[in-house]
Every structure is written in C-alpha cells, then in structure tokens.
Amino acid sequence: MSGIYAQLGIRPIVNAKGPSTRLSGGPMRPEVATAMAEAAGVCVDIVELQAAASAAIARHSGAEAGLVTSGAAAGLMLGAAACIAGLDPAAMARLPDTRGLKNRFIMSRSQRNQYDHAVRAAGAEIVEVGLPDRYAGAGVRDAEPWEIEAAIDERTAGILHVADVASRPSLAEIVAIAHAHGLPVLVDAAAQLPPASNLRRLVDSGADLIAVSGGKAIGGPQASGILCGRRELVASAALQMLDMDYPAGLFVPPAGFIDAGSLKGLPPHGIGRACKVGKEQIVGLLVALELFMAGDEDAMRQAWTATITDLAGALREVNGLELEPRLTEAVPALAVVPHAMPASELLRLLALGQPVIQPDPGELDRNRLVFRPTCLVPGDVQRIADRLRTLLRADRRG
Ligand SMILES: *Cc1c(COP(=O)(O)O)cnc(C)c1O
Numbered sequence: 001m002s003g004i005y006a007q008l009g010i011r012p013i014v015n016a017k018g019p020s021t022r023l024s025g026g027p028m029r030p031e032v033a034t035a036m037a038e039a040a041g042v043c044v045d046i047v048e049l050q051a052a053a054s055a056a057i058a059r060h061s062g063a064e065a066g067l068v069t070s071g072a073a074a075g076l077m078l079g080a081a082a083c084i085a086g087l088d089p090a091a092m093a094r095l096p097d098t099r100g101l102k103n104r105f106i107m108s109r110s111q112r113n114q115y116d117h118a119v120r121a122a123g124a125e126i127v128e129v130g131l132p133d134r135y136a137g138a139g140v141r142d143a144e145p146w147e148i149e150a151a152i153d154e155r156t157a158g159i160l161h162v163a164d165v166a167s168r169p170s171l172a173e174i175v176a177i178a179h180a181h182g183l184p185v186l187v188d189a190a191a192q193l194p195p196a197s198n199l200r201r202l203v204d205s206g207a208d209l210i211a212v213s214g215g216k217a218i219g220g221p222q223a224s225g226i227l228c229g230r231r232e233l234v235a236s237a238a239l240q241m242l243d244m245d246y247p248a249g250l251f252v253p254p255a256g257f258i259d260a261g262s263l264k265g266l267p268p269h270g271i272g273r274a275c276k277v278g279k280e281q282i283v284g285l286l287v288a289l290e291l292f293m294a295g296d297e298d299a300m301r302q303a304w305t306a307t308i309t310d311l312a313g314a315l316r317e318v319n320g321l322e323l324e325p326r327l328t329e330a331v332p333a334l335a336v337v338p339h340a341m342p343a344s345e346l347l348r349l350l351a352l353g354q355p356v357i358q359p360d361p362g363e364l365d366r367n368r369l370v371f372r373p374t375c376l377v378p379g380d381v382q383r384i385a386d387r388l389r390t391l392l393r394a395d396r397r398g
Contacts, residue, residue: 020358025216078241107161161185164192191213214288224277320339371384
C-alpha cells in the first residue's frame with residue numbers, strides 16, 4: 001500500500017490529529033478510491049457531471065443546488081464571488097477588481113480566521129464588528145445582533161459567518177438580519193460534520209451559501225469540498241469556476257443547474273478557474289458523501305471510543321503522562337499532559353521523530369496534546385504508545 005511512497009522516499013505518518021491538509025487529509029475509503037479510478041478512465045461533459053453532483057448534494061442537504069469545489073476554502077472564495085457578481089457576466093469578468101460593486105462582508109471580529117483570506121481573494125473587504133474583550137475582566141460579550149445590523153450599508157455584499165456551536169450571534173440571528181436587508185449569508189461550515197445531520201440543519205437555517213470540506217469528515221478526496229445553497233448563487237459560483245472556453249452555442253448546461261438563457265452573455269474564465277475540480281474529485285466526493293450520509297454514526301462512535309480507550313490503556317503505564325480521555329465529545333479524543341517537559345517539546349519530538357506522529361496541537365496553550373482517532377490505521381495505537389514510552393524514558397535518563 002505504501003509502495004508508491006516508498007518509491008518516492010516518503011515516510012507514512014501516524015495521523016492522530018484528524019483530517020488535515022498539511023497531513024495530506026485522511027485515509028480514503030477503498031470504495032471512494034475505486035470510484036475515482038473508474039471515473040479517471042472515461043471522459044465526460046464536466047458541466048453535466050457538476051449538474052448531477054448538484055442534484056445529489058441537494059438531495060443530501062436539502063439545499064436548492066450544490067457545487068463540488070476543490071475544498072471549503074475554494075467554496076468560500078467562490079461563494080463570495082457569487083454574492084458580489086450575481087449572474088452579471090461583466091462583474092464575473094472583473095473580479096477580484098470590485099470597483100463599483102458591493103463587496104463588503106460583515107463578520108464578527110471574534111470569528112476572523114486564516115480561511116477568511118479566501119473570501120478576500122474574491123475582492124471582498126471584511127468589515128469586523130463586535131469587541132470580544134478578553135482583558136477587561138467583564139466577561140467576553142462578543143458581537144451582538146444590533147452591531148451586525150448597524151454595519152450594513154450600501155456597499156455590503158453579504159454577511160460572513162463561521163459556524164460553530166459557540167458562534168455569536170447565532171446563525172439564526174444572522175440570517176434574520178441579513179434577509180431583512182435583502183443580503184445573503186455565506187457560512188464557513190468546513191468542519192461542522194459530524195454529525196451528518198448538521199448539513200441539513202445548516203441549510204434549514206436559511207443561510208444562502210454554505211461551504212463544507214470534502215476532505216474532512218465526509219471522507220472525500222483531500223482536495224474536494226461542497227458549496228451548497230440558493231440555486232442562483234450556486235449557478236454564479238459554477239460559472240466562475242467552470243472552464244468557459246466554449247465555441248458559440250455549445251455551452252448548454254442542464255437547465256436546473258445553470259439557466260444559460262437568463263445570462264446577458266457568457267462570462268470568460270472566472271476567478272475560480274484557478275481552483276478547478278476534475279471528474280475524479282467530483283465522483284470521489286459524491287461516493288464519499290453517499291457513504292457518509294448513510295453511515296452508522298453510533299457504530300462509528302463506538303469504534304472511535306474503542307480506539308481512544310485502547311490508547312488510554314496502552315499509555316496508562318507510561319510514566320509522567322497525565323491522561324484525560326474525552327469520551328463524550330462528538331469525536332472522542334485523548335488529551336495528554338506530559339510532566340517531564342512542556343507539551344510543545346513533546347510535540348516536536350513526536351512530529352520530528354521516527355515514526356512521525358502528529359497529534360492535534362490545538363491545545364498547546366493549555367499544555368495539552370490531543371490524540372484523535374479518525375485517521376488512525378491498525379497498528380497506530382501501538383506505534384504511539386511505543387514512541388511515547390521511549391521518549392519519556394529517554395527524557396528521564398537524560
Ligand atoms: C478546514 C477548514 C477550512 C478549509 O477547508 P478545506 O476543505 O481544506 O479548504 C475552512 N474553514 C474552517 C473553519 C476549517 O476548519
């Protein structure tokens with residue numbers, strides 16, 4: 001299985017972080033890999049394939065339409081481009097130059113994150129509101145609905161919301177404000193699955209466009225994602241991603257996907273042409289989505305719980321490690337606190353050693369490494385336990 005990587009001189013890693021772009025996503029299910037290989041051998045009309053994908057995404061999510069993108073970040077860029085340009089081919093042709101166009105997205109200051117660069121890449125400007133005050137000792141208030149509303153003006157293109165249980169204001173409040181002003185809500189829901197039911201819940205919230213990662217929980221190709229929502233906005237995003245190199249009269253997209261008759265003209269290649277997706281990604285994502293939506297979440301959780309319980313058991317005799325199993329979380333995990341060194345040092349030794357072991361560094365500021373089960377393969381629990389035992393023993397001698 002690792003033959004191709006051996007040929008390239010590349011070491012497999014123990015991925016205890018979960019699907020993550022810098023760790024090459026997660027291991028792909030064989031059904032998905034097989035479907036991608038099958039798709040790779042035959043040429044099809046890419047618009048027809050995206051239209052079929054749209055119907056499948058609509059069926060699973062309840063959204064009017066959907067598009068397979070090269071990731072959630074690409075979905076955010078295309079979603080912003082769709083909100084800004086609508087179905088105007090001249091505006092599509094101009095992006096990211098937004099002079100004369102509504103291009104501002106309002107966002108809670110506390111939600112600013114690395115991925116909003118994708119929204120700015122479309123030519124959008126982010127208007128931050130709210131004061132998540134962590135220093136005055138009065139408690140963190142975050143942004144309030146009235147502050148979002150007060151920031152709306154004639155240059156506002158939409159409201160950008162990062163979905164999370166802790167997000168304030170709530171998505172329902174954001175949608176109510178946006179729709180009262182005729183504005184779309186673009187949601188970064190990249191990492192909101194599992195549970196699978198979140199997809200429909202987000203669509204049901206009334207949000208206009210939702211970007212989801214295909215390479216995370218869904219288990220699709222690493223470079224895949226979904227942008228779903230209102231038909232007209234998805235059509236705009238599709239037009240700005242598809243290859244538009246059509247001889248006159250030959251652009252005949254399925255009518256339920258893109259209503260070509262309603263366009264003033266065909267746009268040239270748009271801003272999303274640089275993040276195109278191939279037939280293999282589209283097919284892989286669709287097969288993975290089907291499996292994910294039909295999956296037995298209880299059985300999956302039980303398997304993950306067993307992995308975390310095994311890992312905690314194997315680490316119990318390792319000296320100098322405090323263990324915090326978190327078995328009630330959506331994805332069970334094991335946090336560890338090393339006593340002999342800072343967690344950051346243990347992370348460095350794990351990530352730069354042999355075998356390479358990559359836990360989640362997201363709680364380093366609390367001096368914890370978090371081990372997650374979703375991308376572990378058979379043998380990894382033992383590899384992690386052996387390596388930690390060796391490292392912590394060596395450290396005691398040293
Ligand atoms: C992972 C992630 C993204 C990017 O998703 P890709 O599919 O890798 O492009 C965007 N936003 C958030 C909050 C994420 O967690």
